[in-house]
Amino acid sequence: xxxxxxxxxxxxxxxxxxxxxxxxxxxxxxxxxxxxxxxxxxxxxxxxxxxxxxxxxxxxxxxxxxxxxxxxxxxxxxxxxxxxxxxxxxxxxxxxxxxxxxxxxxxxxxxxxxxxxxxxxxxxxxxxxxxxxxxxxxxxxxxxxxxxxxxxxxxxxxxxxxxxxxxxxxxxxxxxxxxxxxxxxxxxxxxxxxxxxxxxxxxxxxxxxxxxxxxxxxxxxxxxxxxxxxxxxxxxxxxxxxxxxxxxxxxxxxxxxxxxxxxxxxxxxxxxx
Ligand code: HH2
Numbered sequence: 143x144x145x146x147x148x149x150x151x152x153x154x155x156x157x158x159x160x161x162x163x164x165x166x167x168x169x170x171x172x173x174x175x176x177x178x179x180x181x182x183x184x185x186x187x188x189x190x191x192x193x194x195x196x197x198x199x200x201x202x203x204x205x206x207x208x209x210x211x212x213x214x215x216x217x218x219x220x221x222x223x224x225x226x227x228x229x230x231x232x233x234x235x236x237x238x239x240x241x242x243x244x245x246x247x248x249x250x251x252x253x254x255x256x257x258x259x260x261x262x263x264x265x266x267x268x269x270x271x272x273x274x275x276x277x278x279x280x281x282x283x284x285x286x287x288x289x290x291x292x293x294x295x296x297x298x299x300x301x302x303x304x305x306x307x308x309x310x311x312x313x314x315x316x317x318x319x320x321x322x323x324x325x326x327x328x329x330x331x332x333x334x335x336x337x338x339x340x341x342x343x344x345x346x347x348x349x350x351x352x353x354x355x356x357x358x359x360x361x362x363x364x365x366x367x368x369x370x371x372x373x374x375x376x377x378x379x380x381x382x383x384x385x386x387x388x389x390x391x392x393x394x395x396x397x398x399x400x401x402x403x404x405x406x407x408x409x410x411x412x413x414x415x
Contacts, residue, residue, distance in 0.1 A: 144249070146318040147273050148351050151192055154387045154406040157231060157395040158186030158194040159357065162216040167202035168358040168373045169397055180223035187228045190403035193250060195395060196202035196220055196243075197233030201254050201328070203287040213239050221246040229275035231275070236260035244270045254279055254328065256306040257313075268314035275321050275353055276306045280329025290329040294327075296341045299324045304348055321393060332361040339382065342389035349391035358397050380405045388413070 144150065144261050161169050162179045173179035176224050183194045198216035199208040208216075213236060221230060221243055231250035231359070232243035237260045244266070250273035257264050257276065279300045280290050292298050300403050303322045324338045324345055333354070345352050356362065361362045362374020362382060376398045383394045387409055396402040 144271055144273065144319060146191050147321050148392065150249075150273070151321075151351065153351075153390075153392045153395050154383075154410060155192035155393050156190060156399055156402050156406065157353070157393050158183070158189075158191035158399045159355075159395060159397045160186070160196050160220070161200065161201045161233075162196065162198050162220055163208075165202070165205065166197075167360070173220075176219035176223060179220040182297055183220065183224045183228045183230075185252040186399040189400040191399045193229040194224075194249075195231040195233045195250075195252055197252075198239070198250050199234065201283045202339070203283060203327075205283045210236055210238055214242060215319060218242055218246070220369060221248065231273075234303065235259035237264065237266045240272075244272055249273055250275060253277065254325065256302075257310060259307075262356065264310065264313045264315070267310075269347075271316070271319070273319045274310060274315055275323055276303060277312065277323040277353075278325040283328075286329035290331060290334065292334065293332045293359045295330065295337055296344050299338060300345055300348060303345065303350075307348065307350065317350070321351040321353050323355065323395075324354045326354060327359045327361060330361075332364050335359070335361045336365075339386045339391075341391060342386060346390035352386075352390060353395055354383065354386040354391040355395035356367050356386065357395060357402075376401055384409045 160182050198213040225247045229249040230253050232248045233252045235255040252275040254277045326335050357379045358373045360371045361373025362378035
């Protein structure tokens, strides 16, 4: 039995990102070969990542779905290569991918559909006793950035996450194993993304640890003056991560692990007497 997720991941904890994909928005192709992905995961662990999130399907704006066989072909060799060495989160919405990853020792299932994608995933997570991340997304990756509209983005995201948490718990997932993520960039404008971090206390009030994945996202590039940006810089990512941590975020999902670990260590030292 695992203990509460907040014990396993004290604030702030860094989740490194390894996308075993040709088309991810910022590191597409970099880690497509298993050897490269394995080396990246090991390096992130050495740089202080508490866990490394391995994904075989890009969910960038405009992306298409990846077939099960292809997703397994991408991630399984990487999971085998780091098993027992690097703590692993599996970034998938497919039950079979999660099942294989958990059998290879993954501790956390990171589902960007918040258990609305594959109907079998909930049972896989509940039966395994793995940690679970439930993320908000408005629409589907292919179309989610076409004029997203909210009356109040923070209260709507909070209500969604509360409902998905209740769904998971009802289906047998232990509440203390769940963390929640507002889904920066998933059906949100630049202003929506910053408002979600600005008012992060309202999400933390749901009583579960909050994950923030602002790393390299296009809102950061747009903020700095490029209206057609598809990525953001490391420095801007670190700024957003520190701001999110100071407003209560627990896990920061990032591509540049060393820079985030260093900045968050300093931010934490300021905050502790
Ligand atoms: N963002 C991405 C993918 N998975 N999971 C969570 N929980 N939170 C996020 O913000 C999040 C996520 C998108 O980033 P990335 O994995 O770098 O890109 P891609 O989806 O293009 O592979």
